[in-house]
Each structure stands twice: as structure tokens, then as C-alpha cells.
Amino acid sequence: MYDGGKILAGLAIFVLIFTFPFWYNIGNAAYQRPKLEKPKEKNCVESVEFMRADHMQLLNEWRDEYVREHITTYKSHLTGKKIRISLTKTCLKCHPNRDKFCDKCHASLAVSPYCWDCHVTPKGDSNEK
Template sequence: MHYGFPIIAGLLIFVVAITAPFAVGKAVTKQYKQPEPKKVVGEKECIESVEFMRTEHMQLLNEWRDWALRDGKRIYTNHAGKQFTISLQNTCMKCHTNKAEFCDKCHNDAGVSPYCWDCHVQPEGLK
């Protein structure tokens, strides 16, 4: 094998060049910390489980919008049978009081721009 050394050296350089961005990315990436909601006095849990809310909250908010505005339904019953008023500002923002630390932090990290505040007025102190 006359050209064995250059071929092996070229393959090693290729492998290093391909894997270098992954190694550098892993080294400089910070550990993401999920924001914690403030518990309201008398409330022990969110309207659904934490796992459900992290993955399905936008779908739930879209359903709430349709139920409240199109169907006139104003009460949501969760999987455990507990009822909540369908309201972004009076139900969700009761616990998630800091929009910048809760909503904006996650949405910015995920690279999404929700349209909630296109229609809803941000409560004072949440901007």
C-alpha cells in the first residue's frame, strides 16, 4: 500500500474536522435550568402535570381560546377532575407572575415567538 500513510492521515483529519463542532458545542453549552413557577397560596399544583405543561401548553392554550371565544365554555376540568377558569391572565398568570423570567426565558431559548400578547394586555409589572 504505497499511499497508506497519506490516506490514513487524511481520514483522521476528516473525522476530526467533522466531529470538532460537536465537541466544541458540548464544551461551551450551558446546562439549561427550567424556570420554577411561584406557588400561589392555597394552590398545590398547576392545572396539569409539569411534563404535560412543558410539552402541550401551547396546544392547551389554543384549545382554551377556541372553547372560551367560540364555544362559550369558561371552565376547564383537568385529568384529575379539578376545575379551573379558562383565563390566561387570571389562571395562568396567577402562578407564572414574572413574564420575563418564565414565558420569555423559555420561548427565547426555544426560538419561538408566541402571539399571546398580540391580543392580551400584559399585566402591569410583567413587561
């Protein structure tokens, strides 16, 4: 092989980069779904599946509706009840601890929502420095 040393070195770098996820996790404990602090109240605003996938869009819509159009209630598709649109007074009433609820998944997925730029967290605001 011509310039074999350089080609093999290049290939070694290639393999090292593209197998990164495989060797980086060696020795780490298996990934577990983050355990969230569950509230006493059984029903959330919507179903668990919906909240898991769509809570961020719901919150975004709530903000726009409340701030821009002054719509103050939301009708739940799950229970049919009218729910007050408020992060602090609705969401955080059942999930008051940011550290034990919101940030568990957000940290695991490297998501940094800007809710807390304006809103305060009743408990578990270890991220506020």
C-alpha cells in the first residue's frame, strides 16, 4: 500500500469517531428512564401520552392564548373540565419541584426551555444561580 501509514491512521481516526457512542458508554450503567416525582392527583390536563409528547406545544399555545388573546381557560379533552391557563397555578400546583420533575427529562435530553427566564419555581430551583 502506498502511504499506508497515513491511510491506516486516517482509518483509525474514522473508526474512533464513528464508534464514539459505543466506546463512550462502556462501563456506564444502563440508561434508565428518569423517575419523576408523581403528584397525588391522578389526572393531568391531558392523557399521559399526550403530555409526554406534546406538553411543550401545549404550554406554548397557553402562553400565546393567555398573553396575546386573554383566553384564560382550557377545556381538557381528557376530563372535559375547564382548566385555568397558568403555569404557576395549574402545572406547578401538582408538580412543584422543578428538580424532581421538569429537569429530570430535560437534563437527560439536553433540552433547556426558557420557561424559567420569567417564571419562578416554588421548589427545586438548584439551577438558578
